[in-house]
Amino acid sequence: MRDSTQSVYELFYWPGLQGRGEFVRLCLEDAAALYIDVARSPAHGGVDGLLRVMREHDGDGPAPLAPPFLRHESLVIAQVANILHYLGPRLGLAPDDERARHYALQLQLTVADLVAEVHDTHHPISTGLYYEQQKPEALRRTEAFVEQRLPKFLRYFERQIARAGGAFALGSACSYVDLSLFQAVEGLRYAFATAMRAIEPELPALVAVHDRVAARPKIEAYLRSSRRIPFNEHGIFRRYPELDLAPSWAKSS
Amino acid sequence: MRDSTQSVYELFYWPGLQGRGEFVRLCLEDAAALYIDVARSPAHGGVDGLLRVMREHDGDGPAPLAPPFLRHESLVIAQVANILHYLGPRLGLAPDDERARHYALQLQLTVADLVAEVHDTHHPISTGLYYEQQKPEALRRTEAFVEQRLPKFLRYFERQIARAGGAFALGSACSYVDLSLFQAVEGLRYAFATAMRAIEPELPALVAVHDRVAARPKIEAYLRSSRRIPFNEHGIFRRYPELDLAPSWAKSS
Numbered sequence: 246m247r248d249s250t251q252s253v254y255e256l257f258y259w260p261g262l263q264g265r266g267e268f269v270r271l272c273l274e275d276a277a278a279l280y281i282d283v284a285r286s287p288a289h290g291g292v293d294g295l296l297r298v299m300r301e302h303d304g305d306g307p308a309p310l311a312p313p314f315l316r317h318e319s320l321v322i323a324q325v326a327n328i329l330h331y332l333g334p335r336l337g338l339a340p341d342d343e344r345a346r347h348y349a350l351q352l353q354l355t356v357a358d359l360v361a362e363v364h365d366t367h368h369p370i371s372t373g374l375y376y377e378q379q380k381p382e383a384l385r386r387t388e389a390f391v392e393q394r395l396p397k398f399l400r401y402f403e404r405q406i407a408r409a410g411g412a413f414a415l416g417s418a419c420s421y422v423d424l425s426l427f428q429a430v431e432g433l434r435y436a437f438a439t440a441m442r443a444i445e446p447e448l449p450a451l452v453a454v455h456d457r458v459a460a461r462p463k464i465e466a467y468l469r470s471s472r473r474i475p476f477n478e479h480g481i482f483r484r485y486p487e488l489d490l491a492p493s494w495a496k497s498s
Numbered sequence: 499m500r501d502s503t504q505s506v507y508e509l510f511y512w513p514g515l516q517g518r519g520e521f522v523r524l525c526l527e528d529a530a531a532l533y534i535d536v537a538r539s540p541a542h543g544g545v546d547g548l549l550r551v552m553r554e555h556d557g558d559g560p561a562p563l564a565p566p567f568l569r570h571e572s573l574v575i576a577q578v579a580n581i582l583h584y585l586g587p588r589l590g591l592a593p594d595d596e597r598a599r600h601y602a603l604q605l606q607l608t609v610a611d612l613v614a615e616v617h618d619t620h621h622p623i624s625t626g627l628y629y630e631q632q633k634p635e636a637l638r639r640t641e642a643f644v645e646q647r648l649p650k651f652l653r654y655f656e657r658q659i660a661r662a663g664g665a666f667a668l669g670s671a672c673s674y675v676d677l678s679l680f681q682a683v684e685g686l687r688y689a690f691a692t693a694m695r696a697i698e699p700e701l702p703a704l705v706a707v708h709d710r711v712a713a714r715p716k717i718e719a720y721l722r723s724s725r726r727i728p729f730n731e732h733g734i735f736r737r738y739p740e741l742d743l744a745p746s747w748a749k750s751s
Contacts, residue, residue, distance in 0.1 A: 305597075306597070306598070306600070306601035306604070307601055307604060307605055307658040307661075307662070307667075308657070308658065308661075309604075310608055310650075310651075310654050320597060320600070322600045322601070322604055323604050323608075324603070324604045324607040324608065326579070326603075326607060327600055327603045327604045327607055330600070330603065331600055344558075344559070344573060345559070347559070347573070347575045347580055347583070347584055348559035348560055348575070350577070350579075350580045350583065351559070351560060351562075351575055351576050351577045351580045352560055354577040354579060354580055355563050355576075355577065358614075361611075361614060365618070365622075369618075369622050369623065369635065369639065370622065370635065370638050370639050370642055371638075371639070371642035371646070373642060373646050374642070382622065382623065382635050382638070385623050385624075385635070386622070386623050386624070389623055389624030389626060389627070393624070393626050397563075398563075401563050404561070405560040405561065408560075408561075409560070414560075
């Protein structure tokens with residue numbers, strides 16, 4: 246017997262990397278939600294458990310095409326922004342009104358676009374090939390990313406946070422968008438340290454959101470725990486020295 | 499004076515191409531909604547009107563990073579899946595219950611992933627360069643797309659439609675997801691005719707959804723109208739003969 250306040254969330258994501266699962270994990274951790282990280286828990290089936298749900302999905306909705314996905318009661322849903330749109334109100338990490346929830350979803354989908362572009366800096370040709378099999382293309386794509394895309398996205402978030410006029414991206418209350426922006430900044434610092442050092446001085450509002458999220462007690466404890474997988478070169482944010490480029494806009498200042 | 503049934507939707511998207519705006523336009527057309535296609539309407543400001551809203555946005559939410567975006571009453575929202583999540587219930591193109599709306603959003607975000615990958619077949623390095631400046635990389639990325647990604651996405655949608663067990667992706671009622679699947683099939687037929695001819699025989703449920711959407715009276719009328727911009731090489735789905743590749747999985751059958 247369990248009531249809704251005790252209901253368990255099951256997160257399904259590949260073990261060994263933060264990847265897209267981390268955006269969900271940060272919400273569950275910040276809210277101190279009861280959750281099982283299925284693929285990292287042999288007692289709950291491990292990776293086989295994840296694959297089994299994908300293969301044998303018999304819910305009333307579509308199967309996931311790929312992890313991460315979430316199971317809660319009998320609901321199974323995939324796609325990070327969709328999962329956060331579901332979890333946000335339940336975990337106290339979304340605005341109350343419908344209008345602002347659309348704003349949150351808009352910003353989250355823009356984070357998702359940034360994350361997809363970061364992924365493609367090291368995999369511009371195919372996810373079915375290793376980075377080592379697409380290095381010249383990766384270098385060329387990363388040059389364009391660091392020159393144009395990284396500043397475009399980050400300056401956009403900076404402007405939106407500033408105009409919201411509060412401590413967080415949507416105003417005074419912390420939402421799942423802020424946790425995702427924290428993760429994006431952390432990941433970009435790991436992967437593109439040179440460009441981030443150059444641009445951060447012009448992003449005070451974004452850096453402040455990052456710092457406020459990092460200082461939240463549950464997040465702080467999580468980041469120090471073994472549940473936080475370190476960044477590594479299996480994830481989306483990868484530190485390849487040859488891709489940690491100095492953008493021309495930084496050199497000119 | 500106007501009541502909600504008469505309220506006007508304003509769609510903001512670049513003129514001259516279908517692009518991501520088309521997923522929104524199909525919903526507005528199918529529902530016979532009152533809408534203004536601002537950038538295509540000189541009387542409503544044209545492209546300058548679009549740029550002005552982006553530049554001078556003073557709503558209570560974030561500005562759009564890029565078109566398409568929608569204005570409805572004083573609400574301005576961007577990101578296709580977010581716009582459809584807003585419009586769906588208002589236009590009778592979304593399920594009634596929250597649970598199924600998450601299923602719709604999940605599928606729509608998977609369509610968005612497919613669309614982003616299609617875009618990157620001709621722009622694998624940078625959106626800031628012309629196709630002609632990234633042709634070798636485009637060919638290599640397209641090979642991987644046609645070999646692996648196109649069948650992965652389309653077989654996934656086929657399975658989910660089949661298991662929903664109705665005439666449409668989520669069951670018996672047509673939703674914005676179906677309109678988007680229609681557009682994806684149309685676009686893929688235009689851009690990757692060879693691969694689509696090879697794979698369509700194994701996609702009866704997806705093709706049936708496509709055909710049912712095409713036969714809806716409002717959609718049929720729209721497709722015959724001058725409001726439907728023809729596919730062209732400025733959009734996401736582009737017909738470059740050198741990228742219309744025959745996949746190996748087709749040749750082996």
